[in-house]
Amino acid sequence: MKQEKRQEIILYAVMRSGYVSIDSLAEELGVSSQTIRRDLAVMDRQGMLERRPGGASYRTTILNSSYEKRQVEDLKDKERIARAIAEYIPDNCSIFLTLGTTTEVIANALLCRSGLMIITNNTVAALTLNKKSDFEVVLTSGYMRKSSHGLVGESTIDFVNGFQCDYLITSTGGINESDGCLVDFHTADVSVAQAMMRHSGKVLLAVSPDKFGRHAVIRFAPMKSVDMLFTCEPIPARLSELAETSGVNIVTC
Known part of the structure; x- marks a missing residue:
């Protein structure tokens, strides 16, 4: 052929x-x-x-792959990143956790910690975290998106605005290779994540290698808003330069 x-x-x-x-x-x-x-x-x-x-x-820059496909894509990479983040997070701290299949894997890895308080709009992650008797899990208000089982909307943002957490753990749909901006596909998801970012002491970003240079239509946040970027392969040279200039600590696990 x-x-x-x-x-x-x-x-x-x-x-x-x-x-x-x-x-x-x-x-x-x-x-x-x-x-x-x-x-x-x-x-x-x-x-x-x-x-x-x-x-x-x-x-495509306007549609992400389906939730079911994202659950199984790059699973080994996500697990490596999740373990590194769980090792970094201290016991007895407060965490915002955003939507995403990557953060669902991170939720499972966090079960090795003790005394965490987690505020999340991710219902799948919340059910995982609630297995731990010494965790306090706070699920936001909002309406549930069928495509991700996540809670979003103005009431979700208002709910988030009532908290101040030590850490935000989040992922992203992609990272723009020209300026390092985090990009994503859904305005509702991004708006909640941005609210969590505003009320967090430190932002931890989990990025599987396929997200580097991936395009999406919504600009989420500049690279300088991230404190630590966790990934499992060396990042492209251009993004590495942008991260260094922005003061981002890269952890390759």
Whole structure:
């Protein structure tokens, strides 16, 4: 099969499913995984799709991949980052925790700590954290978004404004490679996270490698608003320079 025809099939599969793995494409097309990797690299450079760990997703700046797909994507990377954050967080402190599948993994890792008070709009994370008898878990008000099981809205922001926490633990949809700005996909989610950021002593950002240079339509916060960035691979040189200039401490786990 010619490369042009193969890439046409790959693009259709990505558009149909949102995300496809290298192994499934190799099996469907009867070629090696290395051939698929080369095709995805070319198609990513041409802007046809977005390479992701283990596969590729449809390139868009206005829609994130589905919640179910994000729950399983990059899970090992998220677990490594989560363990590093849990090791850094001290016992007996207060934490804001935002929405996201990454923060859900972090919630599970935090169970190794003691005496935490967590204020969150993430219902999935709240249920995990509530297993610990010495944790005080505070769930915000708001209306629940079906796509993320998270609480958002003006009442959520008003609720958050009534607290001041030692830490904010958050993730982001992407980081703009030109200026280091954190970007995301949903205004309602971002508005709550920004309120938490304003009332936090220190901001901890969890970033899996696929978020570096990823585009999204909503500008969340400048790089300088982050105190510590946790990731599991060296970050691109341009972003590393921006982080250093902004006073961000990078932790590679």
